[in-house]
Amino acid sequence: MMKKAWRYPVILLCSIGISSVGEWVYFIALNLIVLNLTQSALAVSGLYIVRATSSLLTNFWAGSLIDRFNKKYLMILLNIFQALLIVLLPLFSSLGWIYSLVFSITAASAMYQPTSTAYITKLIPAAQRKRFNSLRSLLDSGAFLTGPAIAGLLFTLGTPHIAIYLNAVALLLSACFTIKMPNIEVHEQFIRHTTKKLFYQLWLDDWKMVIRFSVSNPYVMIICLLFNMMIVFMTATDSLEAAFATQILALSEGEYGVLVSIAGVGVLIGSVINSAVVERISTAWLIGMGSVLTALGYVIFTASWTFTIATFGCFLLAFATAFANTGFYTFYQNNIPPESMGRIGSMYSFFEAFFSIILTILFGIVAEWITIRLVIVSASWVMLVVAVILLCCNIQPAKRHFYQNSF
Numbered sequence: 001m002m003k004k005a006w007r008y009p010v011i012l013l014c015s016i017g018i019s020s021v022g023e024w025v026y027f028i029a030l031n032l033i034v035l036n037l038t039q040s041a042l043a044v045s046g047l048y049i050v051r052a053t054s055s056l057l058t059n060f061w062a063g064s065l066i067d068r069f070n071k072k073y074l075m076i077l078l079n080i081f082q083a084l085l086i087v088l089l090p091l092f093s094s095l096g097w098i099y100s101l102v103f104s105i106t107a108a109s110a111m112y113q114p115t116s117t118a119y120i121t122k123l124i125p126a127a128q129r130k131r132f133n134s135l136r137s138l139l140d141s142g143a144f145l146t147g148p149a150i151a152g153l154l155f156t157l158g159t160p161h162i163a164i165y166l167n168a169v170a171l172l173l174s175a176c177f178t179i180k181m182p183n184i185e186v187h188e189q190f191i192r193h194t195t196k197k198l199f200y201q202l203w204l205d206d207w208k209m210v211i212r213f214s215v216s217n218p219y220v221m222i223i224c225l226l227f228n229m230m231i232v233f234m235t236a237t238d239s240l241e242a243a244f245a246t247q248i249l250a251l252s253e254g255e256y257g258v259l260v261s262i263a264g265v266g267v268l269i270g271s272v273i274n275s276a277v278v279e280r281i282s283t284a285w286l287i288g289m290g291s292v293l294t295a296l297g298y299v300i301f302t303a304s305w306t307f308t309i310a311t312f313g314c315f316l317l318a319f320a321t322a323f324a325n326t327g328f329y330t331f332y333q334n335n336i337p338p339e340s341m342g343r344i345g346s347m348y349s350f351f352e353a354f355f356s357i358i359l360t361i362l363f364g365i366v367a368e369w370i371t372i373r374l375v376i377v378s379a380s381w382v383m384l385v386v387a388v389i390l391l392c393c394n395i396q397p398a399k400r401h402f403y404q405n406s407f
Contacts, residue, residue, distance in 0.1 A: 022170025066342030286327025
């Protein structure tokens with residue numbers, strides 16, 4: 001019975017794992033291709049700007065489509081679409097065309113995330129979600145370690161173009177796995193009910209729906225807001241990580257590489273332990289303590305003066321993220337209606353991406369005026385305060401029902 005119950009979740013995990021590894025290989029190879037083409041670090045930085053802008057603009061409207069289409073077929077379509085565009089990338093030597101393709105690939109990826117989340121929520125029984133999310137976190141951490149290693153091996157055997165093609169194959173394999181998944185929305189009606197309205201009218205209605213949901217579910221909105229604030233500060237702080245390590249801590253490139261590897265090991269160990277004990281820890285404590293320990297890791301890292309202390313901080317923050325992410329994904333799936341998850345998730349992600357870009361730019365500017373350390377130490381302490389508030393909100397006895405199985 002257990003084997004049958006986990007048949008489709010295992011297939012879905014295989015699809016996610018293959019896609020995650022391929023994405024890391026593609027990301028590293030793309031950076032090298034642009035660098036070799038232009039010999040410009042600024043052009044490589046442009047890739048980050050294009051990807052961030054694409055995610056931001058896509059999340060602005062994508063949810064309106066996601067909730068009105070069959071999730072299984074949309075996931076397959078998005079995988080194939082990305083694979084076809086990725087195959088075209090090596091054929092172009094113009095930076096403008098490469099940016100355009102990357103923009104479209106990232107847009108499809110940004111749509112895939114909320115689509116797969118909604119599909120997972122409908123497919124996975126509520127009692128299995130926490131275990132599934134812990135295994136997904138384990139796969140993501142494995143991809144974080146194996147993806148760059150595979151990319152490096154491919155670079156020694158050939159060119160970065162081979163790695164690009166490998167990601168296209170990975171996406172096609174992911175689509176094939178998804179084809180084997182059940183069509184859980186076969187009896188649901190989608191776009192035909194709303195075809196009489198123009199898209200911008202649907203989009204406005206959807207934004208009003210998200211606002212109504214947020215106002216009528218203030219506790220859910222507060223938890224999502226606090227957790228997303230953590231993500232925003234982590235993203236902005238990470239943007240200065242390399243500069244802090246090399247300029248302030250005076251680490252060599254080799255030592256910085258070791259620091260990054262230690263963080264990867266921390267993610268992996270955290271994910272392994274998380275998957276082993278996840279059923280014994282409440283979702284509320286997973287989110288709250290996971291966030292507090294993550295923020296504490298940032299405080300230790302940003303306040304460090306030696307390589308050893310910085311290493312411990314990196315390990316701790318990476319270790320704890322597995323717990324926080326598993327807890328939040330489970331909370332999100334249990335409290336956001338699956339039929340509107342695409343719209344709510346996309347619009348919340350829009351604000352997360354928007355403030356991540358703004359804060360990253362602001363951190364970069366302020367770091368030029370004052371020291372990098374003061375900027376990231378201040379950010380890490382703000383992060384810790386947010387995490388403590390989040391923990392206090394999580395563990396309130398009166399809110400326990402939000403952490404039980406809902407949808």
